[in-house]
Amino acid sequence: MIQTYLNKKSDTVTLAFFRLAFGLMMLFSIIRFSAYGWIDKMYIQPKFHFTYYGFEWVKPLGNFTYILFFICGLAALFIAIGYRYKLAITVFFLSFTYIELMDKTTYLNHYYFISVVSFILIFLPANANYSVDALQKEKIKRLQIPxxxxxxxxxxxxxxxxxxxxxxxxxxxxxxxxxxxxxxxxxxxxxxxxxxxxxxxxxxxxxxxxxxxxxxxxxxxxxxxxxxxxxxxxxxxxxxxxxxxxxxxxxxxxxxxxxxxxSAGFHKRIMNFIFAPFKSKLTVFETPNTLIETMKPxxxxxxxxxxxxxxxxxxxxxxxxxxxPDELFWTEEGFRFSWRVMLMEKAGYAQFYVTDAKTKQRKAIDTTRFLTPFQEKQMAFQPDFILEYAHFLHDYYEKTGVNDPIVTVDSYVALNGRLSQRYLDPNIDLAKEYESFQHKTWILPFNDVIKGF
Amino acid sequence: MKNIILGCFSLLFLIACSSDSSSNEINNDNFNRTELLTNWADNIIIPRYENYQAKVVLLHSKVSTFVSTPDQTNLDEVRIAWLEAYKAYQYVGMFSIGKAELINLNSTVNIYPTNQAGIQTNITNGGYNFALLSQYDKQGLPAIDYMINGLANTDAEIIAFYETNTDATKYKQYLSDLTNQLKVNIDAVVTDWNGTYRNTFISSNGNSVSSSTNKMVNSFIKYYEKDIRLGKVGYPCGAFVNDGNKYPEIVEAYFKNDVSKLLLEESIKASQDFFNGKYFNATTEGSSLKSYLDYLNAKRDGQNLSAIINNQFQTILTVNNPIDNSYSNQINSNNVKMVELYDALQLNIVYLKLDMMQALNITVDYVDNDGD
Known part of the structure; x- marks a missing residue:
């Protein structure tokens, strides 16, 4: 039965349609993102960036970030027209994913969706028809694919x-x-x-x-x-x-x-509509290529x-x-990359303190000095953000002469209409805690139960 | 079929052209913000400003009398008028918007501890310009406090500064200039509100970052957080810095000294009344943050959020009640009470800044990024 399924074929036009639509949508998204000035706002202006565990080396590239976006947009265009498709989709996947990894403040499930889809597309023959590649190389042109x-x-x-x-x-x-x-x-x-x-x-x-x-x-x-x-x-x-x-x-x-x-018929009609100005070329895409069809899978x-x-x-x-352990919405351990979209209303308040280990002098930190309002907002209710920021504060204040800075936080979080409550243990020196896939024991218990998935 | 295809492409077109920017005036909910802003302006902000202005005018005339005839009676009159002005000021400090924001009213009226050495230099040298940033800590009500309560230990010695001191003329001049500056500043603010600003304020009735509601709420919370929680209690009792030290000499109105508790009480009442939309000097309540929260049916743990916030204001007053009239004395004798007061103040910041802002969906940032 599996063998029958594997031998089952469909018209390439469906995949070609998806490739075209995906490429164009991504191109527009990149243009829109740039036009709003978000590259500057999200990746150039902030003094500090929140990274993903294991991807701390992925950082914005200063003014080269614009070039990165340009490359990403160009790759999207090439995907749409199916020119050097394999290279284009690979470059797109890498550049888009790199952009998303630069700062987790901007994490969206949808961006992850784009990364996943573009990764899958690397392995699919989406340029097998209705593409510049197919036009140039008879060899890759196909009417049907598994x-x-x-x-x-x-x-x-x-x-x-x-x-x-x-x-x-x-x-x-x-x-x-x-x-x-x-x-x-x-x-x-x-x-x-x-x-x-x-x-x-x-x-x-x-x-x-x-x-x-x-x-x-x-x-x-x-x-x-x-x-x-x-x-x-x-x-x-x-x-x-x-x-x-x-x-x-x-x-x-x-x-x-x-x-x-x-159905393929539907996609074919869309393609006919789009390619109407190039009627003469269309026949090329629809002529079977006998050489390929005889090839064995x-x-x-x-x-x-x-x-x-x-x-x-x-x-x-x-x-x-x-x-x-404990409630997922509260700890957010395993929350991202799981299609949890528009699922909760959560906000936080975090007041950081840096204490000199020798003199016991405590400074209250004005977070607006280091973070953009958007970063501060996202940081205040996510433990991994708070931890990373605490380490940043430790390093910063150590350089300014504070002895072995102790970083603590007074934090409160309100979740889904519950009154705010203390979030992290205010006595824990966060500078001595490290990011890992282990449970963060310094997150205070949620004291409520949300049943279900 | 063609329709579907056309539809797809118009969608694609929309992607490119759709504007998600929320920088313009946008109303997302149906709450009548015009009514809210009108109540704030007409029944709270302007009457409170005018009340403070009247108290400043009175202080100004009492100071004039005192400098022409420096004696005990006139000094006492100045002190009474000064305290009245200080109390009235507690009701307007939270409005850092419009002219008050522009001229930094808060910094010109109530920066403490006041700069005693700087004041002495000003008196001796003259030629000061109160509009300068560097002069903020040498003017305002704390500077007057120093001039009428802090120059010496006894009243006779204080009066002597204005009567027999070789620089008596200069002391008189400085005290007059201080009250005059208070008057100039509040006059400018009141004139602006009674002129075009009231309408400007009310017509900005959206909920964008630059709208009046947002700016007012941010100003209200910032004032509560920085000026009330930290300035009046957190810094003096050392709870904020937490380095084991206490600072009884940086309480509000330090030279008068026995009014710091009273001034906090006034400022809390002023904050609560603003939250409840209570008309100035009346019991009527109009449209307010409270009614806004209730309109949105903001409940937390089954209780109205507005009630939780009001209860906390009440708790603060209850904790403040048994404390010594002078925070300096309280800090020296039993600082634990002051730290308790600080904690009570702190808790309402969380309710206001986190729970209330969340319920009102008030934007705290200028980034209108996509969410998911």
Whole structure:
């Protein structure tokens, strides 16, 4: 049965469509990011950057950061037109991922999604047709490719939605309508529907619908019968999130990505529409290449095995939080890279102190001196940020002559409508604690239970 | 089919063109911020400023009388008027917005400990310009405190500075200049509010970073955090620096000395009244941070957040109550009470700065990044 599946073929046009759409969307995203001046704001201006554990060496490159973005954008363009595709997608994956690793303040699940998809695309023959590559090299042109090349992307999208849905199956989301109970009233000026956001049943309806949507939408998209109506829901859902929350381009990225679930015929019509001005060339893409079609598929498909392993990893990785004690939302140990999207309302307050080990003189630190307001906001409720910043303070004040600086923090965090409570042990010298995958014992207990995933 | 394709491309077009920038005036919730700002301006800010202005004018005239006839009666009158002005000031310090922000009203009125040596130099040399940053700690109510309470140990000796001292004219001049500067500054602020600024303030009714609501809330919290918590209690009792030292000589109104507790009490009442939108000198409550929180149904642990914050203000007053009228005395005799007071003040910062800001969805930063 597996063998039959592996031999199953689909039209290359689907993958070509996805490549074109993905390339263009990424190009626009990069242009948008630059046009808003965010490269300067996020990567040039800050004096300090929060790094990922194990990737401390990934830092912004000063003014070369602009060149990095340019390379990333150029790669996206090459992906779109399918020119030197393998190189372009590899460069895109590396440069985009590098950008995301530069400062975890800007972490978004969606950026991780882009990294994962571009990584998968490295191994797929997305330039096999409707590309400059196919036009130039007869050898790589194909009308059909094994179906798994397309399915792997569908599976990835399914994981994103389904896991986002699973994450919502918790008592805060379902029984308390948190955090939508906080967020919706803040948006009551939304045209037409805004007045309803104060009603409790609306807050519950949004919560339950959101969870249900995430859980079942990928399966409705797989199924030919329900696909059209499912897509209508995709559009409604994402346009709504776009209106309500500041989530940038990603609603559109998701809407367009889900088009991959449609049939090859649909994608072909889109391509015909796009390539209408180049009618003469179109026939080239649609003429079978007899030479290639007779080639036998390799016996052991290394690429496929590798991708299968990668998908297995994707299935397991989001559950790593089970290895940690206490509440995931509280400690955030295993929170990132797990499709936990728009899941909680959390904010913090952190007052740092640096004490001279010899003279016992204590300084209260004005955090605005070292961090941007955005960094400060993100830092205040995430333990790994607080720890990294504490080490920065230790090193900084040691240089200014403080003896063996002891760094402590008075921190409070408010989560999903609970009153703020003390977050970290105020007596712990954070300069003597180190980042690791171990549980951080200096996070104070949550003193409440959130049941569910 | 063509429609879908067209739709896709218009979406793509939207990606490129959509503006997520929130730098313009945007209202996200339906709370009537115009009503809020109007209540703040008409029933709280302007009446409080005018009250302080009246007290400064009175102080100004009492000082005039004193410098023309320096005697015990007139000195006592100046002291009473000075304390009244100081109390009235506690109600306006939190409004660092508009003209007050522009002329640094807080720094010109209430920087303490005052710079005694600097004041003596000013008196001797003359030629000072109070508008300069370097002169902030040589003017305002703390400087007047020094001039009327701190020059010597006995009243007779103090009066002598203005009567028989060889530099008596210069002392008179300095005291007059100090009160005059207070008047110039508050006059400028009141004139601005009664002129165009009131409407400017009210019409900026969005919830962007530069909107009046945001700026006012940020100013209110910053004042509570820096001027009330740290200035009045945290620094003097050493709780903030925590190096084992105490600083009883840096309390507010140090030379008068027995009013530091009273001034804190006034400032807490002023903060609570502002939070509750209470009209100045009346019991009516208008649109406020409290009603805003209640409108958003902000509950924490099943209790209204506004009630939690009000309870904490009450707790602060209760903790403050048994403390010595002079914080200096309290710090020297039993500093534990002062640290308790500091902790009570600190807790409300967390409620205001974290829980309230979160509920009001008030932007604290200028970065309008994507979220997820």
């Amino acid at each position: 179906t798994w090349n397309i399915d792997v992307l569908k599976v990835m999208l399914t994981i994103v939605y389904f896991y986002a849905g699973l994450a919502k199956l918790n008592s805060d989301w379902l029984l308390e309508a948190m955090p939508l109970k906080i967020w919706l009233p803040n948006q009551s000026n939304t045209p037409i529907i805004g007045n309803w956001f104060h009603k409790e049943w609306v807050q519950y309806a949004f919560s339950w619908f959101g969870a249900l949507y995430d859980l079942i939408i990928p399966f409705l998209l797989w199924n030919k019968k329900t696909r059209n109506i499912a897509f209508v829901f995709v559009v409604i859902f994402h346009v709504l999130t776009k209106i309500l929350f500041p989530i940038g381009v990603f609603p559109y990225v998701m809407i367009i990505s889900t088009l991959i679930f449609f 390799p016996k052991y498909n290394l690429k496929m095995c590798f991708l299968a392993l990668f998908m297995a990893f994707q299935l397991v990785f989001p559950f790593r939080y089970w290895l940690y």
